Amino acid sequence: MIPFNRRPYLGTEDTYIQEALQGQSLAGDGPYTKDCQQWLEEEFHCNRAFLTPSCTHALEMTAILAGIEPGDEVIMPSYTFVSTANAFVLRGADIVFVDIRPDTLNINEKLIEDAITPKTKAIVPVHYAGVACEMDTIMEIAEKHKLFVIEDAAQGVKSTYHGKALGTIGHLGAYSFHETKNYTSGGEGGALLVNTNDLETRAEIIREKGTNRSQFFRGQIDKYTWVDVGSSYLPGELNAAYLYAQLKEADHINEDRLTSWKRYYELLEPLCEEGKISLPVVPESCSHNAHMFYIKTNSLEERTELIQWLKQKGIQSTFHYVPLHTSTAGEQFGRFHGVDKYTTENSDRLVRLPMYYGLTLKDIKYITTTIRSFYE
Numbered sequence: 615m616i617p618f619n620r621r622p623y624l625g626t627e628d629t630y631i632q633e634a635l636q637g638q639s640l641a642g643d644g645p646y647t648k649d650c651q652q653w654l655e656e657e658f659h660c661n662r663a664f665l666t667p668s669c670t671h672a673l674e675m676t677a678i679l680a681g682i683e684p685g686d687e688v689i690m691p692s693y694t695f696v697s698t699a700n701a702f703v704l705r706g707a708d709i710v711f712v713d714i715r716p717d718t719l720n721i722n723e724k725l726i727e728d729a730i731t732p733k734t735k736a737i738v739p740v741h742y743a744g745v746a747c748e749m750d751t752i753m754e755i756a757e758k759h760k761l762f763v764i765e766d767a768a769q770g771v772k773s774t775y776h777g778k779a780l781g782t783i784g785h786l787g788a789y790s791f792h793e794t795k796n797y798t799s800g801g802e803g804g805a806l807l808v809n810t811n812d813l814e815t816r817a818e819i820i821r822e823k824g825t826n827r828s829q830f831f832r833g834q835i836d837k838y839t840w841v842d843v844g845s846s847y848l849p850g851e852l853n854a855a856y857l858y859a860q861l862k863e864a865d866h867i868n869e870d871r872l873t874s875w876k877r878y879y880e881l882l883e884p885l886c887e888e889g890k891i892s893l894p895v896v897p898e899s900c901s902h903n904a905h906m907f908y909i910k911t912n913s914l915e916e917r918t919e920l921i922q923w924l925k926q927k928g929i930q931s932t933f934h935y936v937p938l939h940t941s942t943a944g945e946q947f948g949r950f951h952g953v954d955k956y957t958t959e960n961s962d963r964l965v966r967l968p969m970y971y972g973l974t975l976k977d978i979k980y981i982t983t984t985i986r987s988f989y990e
């Protein structure tokens with residue numbers, strides 16, 4: 615069976631974990647956490663990066679930092695993972711879903727302004743498949759209406775928009791280091807990127823259970839105390855050690871994935887030209903990280919049959935997301951603004967093919983040949 619995902623693993627992680635084990639403490643904010651955060655800050659040019667136990671947690675922190683209160687509205691696509699919405703629902707927000715663009719499957723920036731009301735507090739663009747949303751337009755709208763922009767860049771680590779790293783363009787950004795993403799901290803992990811000076815101190819406090827403990831450790835104050843709301847949003851050192859090994863080899867992992875992505879594209883292009891399937895679109899302004907390789911079939915029935923066909927031939931493929939506005943919680947906590955022209959229709963047709971670090975050309979050839987045979 616060719617699996618849909620394999621956790622990225624280089625072999626160097628073991629050494630870093632062994633080294634972490636030699637240290638006195640494995641609690642959060644140790645040397646490996648600092649190394650990872652520094653790496654992220656230098657590589658992506660953000661003010662501050664904070665490792666978190668997941669992207670979900672990073673998003674929860676953004677909702678607190680944006681001052682979301684019950685009754686506030688937050689605009690986002692419906693075609694996304696539940697955490698994008700949950701983080702804000704936990705603060706009492708009402709979610710306003712906007713349709714996606716059929717090319718990138720990202721939020722349609724042209725529909726955002728119409729969804730803004732006096733209650734709107736934030737826009738949450740999700741960079742689907744590591745391909746950027748139209749951030750220039752989104753930032754302009756946000757500035758005009760004085761809204762926060764929080765990038766769900768869970769899938770966008772090492773992708774750029776006009777040369778800028780995803781996650782560093784909005785006021786806040788969130789990365790995922792879950793094992794299904796491009797880089798992992800050994801299963802679960804994430805990071806919060808803070809791109810405006812004024813939120814840095816509060817982010818540090820919220821992450822440390824609402825205390826000013828970090829300032830205490832730096833010798834800036836003589837005792838630490840409870841100063842704000844907060845939770846425990848820092849991962850342990852073993853996770854950071856695993857992640858650091860991967861970040862050091864980030865270019866190598868990225869190249870490997872991009873090579874696979876390009877091979878898929880070339881080998882499937884003829885089927886696309888025959889009108890049998892659609893292939894991903896990457897706008898000029900974006901360089902992407904090959905987080906995902908997906909195709910779109912012409913109908914839901916065809917997709918179900920294709921996934922079944924691939925499974926019979928030993929290939930694991932999958933689909934996602936059930937549009938949030940059609941889910942039980944989505945109906946309760948959100949509403950769809952405007953017409954669902956593309957969200958449900960595209961979500962019904964999308965198939966994700968195996969994509970991971972170390973996927974072989976031989977397997978890609980087998981997968982694409984098997985897709986071709988389905989259409990024959």
Ligand SMILES: *Cc1c(COP(=O)(O)O)cnc(C)c1O
Binds near residue numbers: 694
């Ligand atoms: C994976 C993902 C998340 C959640 O990441 P975790 O690290 O698993 O919490 C959130 N948003 C999007 C778009 C994702 O793909």
